[in-house]
Amino acid sequence: MTGAWTxxxxxxxxxxxxxxxxxxxxxxxxxxxxxxxxxxLVVLTRADQSEVAVVAREVELLxxxxxxxxxxxxxxxxxxxGGIVRQLGSPVTGALNPLAPPIEIxxxxxxTARSEFTLGVLYEGPPGFVxxxxxxxxxxxxxxxxxxxxxxPGMTAGLDLRYRRPTPLGVPLSAEAKAVRVEGRKTFVESxxxxxxxxxxxxxxxxxxxxxx
Ligand SMILES: CCCCCCCC(=O)SCCNC(=O)CCNC(=O)[C@H](O)C(C)(C)COP(=O)(O)OP(=O)(O)OC[C@H]1O[C@@H](n2cnc3c(N)ncnc32)[C@H](O)[C@@H]1OP(=O)(O)O
Numbered sequence: 217m218t219g220a221w222t223x224x225x226x227x228x229x230x231x232x233x234x235x236x237x238x239x240x241x242x243x244x245x246x247x248x249x250x251x252x253x254x255x256x257l258v259v260l261t262r263a264d265q266s267e268v269a270v271v272a273r274e275v276e277l278l279x280x281x282x283x284x285x286x287x288x289x290x291x292x293x294x295x296x297x298g299g300i301v302r303q304l305g306s307p308v309t310g311a312l313n314p315l316a317p318p319i320e321i322x323x324x325x326x327x328t329a330r331s332e333f334t335l336g337v338l339y340e341g342p343p344g345f346v347x348x349x350x351x352x353x354x355x356x357x358x359x360x361x362x363x364x365x366x367x368x369p370g371m372t373a374g375l376d377l378r379y380r381r382p383t384p385l386g387v388p389l390s391a392e393a394k395a396v397r398v399e400g401r402k403t404f405v406e407s408x409x410x411x412x413x414x415x416x417x418x419x420x421x422x423x424x425x426x427x428x429x
Contacts, residue, residue, distance in 0.1 A: 219427070219428075219429050220371075220427040220429055221426065221427050228292060228293060230289070231289060231290060231291060231292035231293070232292035232293060233292075234288070234289070234291065234292060236291050236292060236304070241291075241294070241304065241311070241312070244291070244304075244311075244312045245311040245312055248310075248311060248312050248313060248314045248316075249314075251314035252314045252338075254275070255314060255338055256336055256337060256338055259337050259338065260337060290304075290305040291303075291304040291305050291312050292304065297322065300321060300322070300323055300361060300365070301364070302321075306318070306357070307353065308353055308354060308357040309321060309357065317333055317334075317335055317336075317339070319331045319333040319354065319391075320332075320333070321357075321358060321361050323361065323362075323365045326394075327362065327365050327366050327394055327395060328362070328392055328393070328394045329358050329359075329361040329362040329365060329392065329393045329394070330390065330391070330392045331354075331358060331390065331391050331392075332388060332389070332390045333354075333388075333389055333390075333391075334386060334387060334388055334389065335350065335383075335385055335386075335389065336385065336386055337385060337386070339385065340385055342382060344382075344384065344385055345382040345383055345384060345385060346382075346383035346384070346385055346389075346417075348377075348379055348418075351377070351379070351383055351409055351417070351418045352375060352377055352418075352420070354391055354409065355375070355377070355391065355393065355407045355408075355409065355418065355419075355420040355422070356372055356375050356420075356422065358391050358392070358393040358407055359372070359375075359393040359405040359407045359420065359422040359424070360372065360422075360424065361393070362393040362394050362395050362405045362407070363395055363403045363405050363422075363424040365395070366395035366398070366403060368395065368398050368403040368424070368426070369403075369424065369426070370401065370402075370403055370424030370425045370426040370427070371424065371425055371426075371427055372422055372423075372424055373402070373423045373424065373425040374422065374423045375420055375421075375422045376420060376421045376422070377418060377419075377420045378418065378419050378420070379417070379418050380415075380416050380417055380418060380419065381411075381415065381416075381417050382417065383409055383411065383417040383418055384411055384412070384417075387411070387412045388412050389409055389410065389411060389412070389417075390409070390410045391407065391408065391409045391410070392407065392408060392410075393405055393406065393407030393408075393422075394406060394407075401425050401426045401428070402423050402424070402425055403423070403424045403425075404421060404422070404423050405421070405422045405423075405424065406419070406420070406421055406422075407419065407420050407421075407422065408420070
């Protein structure tokens, strides 16, 4: 293990030492889900201006209420089926992060990381379609899980994306990633997102490098 990697592991360990039992995690996941719904309605609401102002004030009061309990450090991780590490605050998979869709990932015995998910209006790029940066985020993360599942984790050093066709919003998508080659500290991972018709919408080749410093 190297300096930067060891430092990151230490941060993870410190976060994992926090008292986040299953009940607390479930409670915070529920709160995150409600905030996610609220966020979507902020984009979609047809409420008039005065109602919007009242709701904004109420949300401000709720935020203050949580702030009164003080700020801690982000939550740690859960180890799920197949040893998959899921950071609870991740912007991709984190059940406790309202910005995360959040997507669920499983890893099959051959090391393929897979996910099925739907991305709503909060992730829109071109009207009716997923933002390209969001697709990149999903593929980066899924590829990282595949590299870890291969026993060769690392930091994303490169992500080469090809957007084949627009990725539709609000319909079931699937994605998969698999490590295809390891060269010293480098792990190459291929990944793709498929639309509901099974056609590839975006694909990527990522290289993960285990830091030396
Ligand atoms: C389970 C959780 C999943 C989470 C998934 C999400 C992952 C992330 O978001 S990680 C965050 C984004 N990435 C980063 O912040 C990384 C920032 N960069 C770094 O820390 C460093 O540049 C790092 C560690 C990638 C490489 O550093 P360092 O070890 O000094 O690299 P360096 O010595 O230049 O290169 C190592 C090798 O990789 C190769 N390499 C570097 N970049 C690339 C690239 N883009 N493509 C191909 N090869 C590359 C080099 O050519 C070199 O090859 P060789 O050993 O054959 O000469």
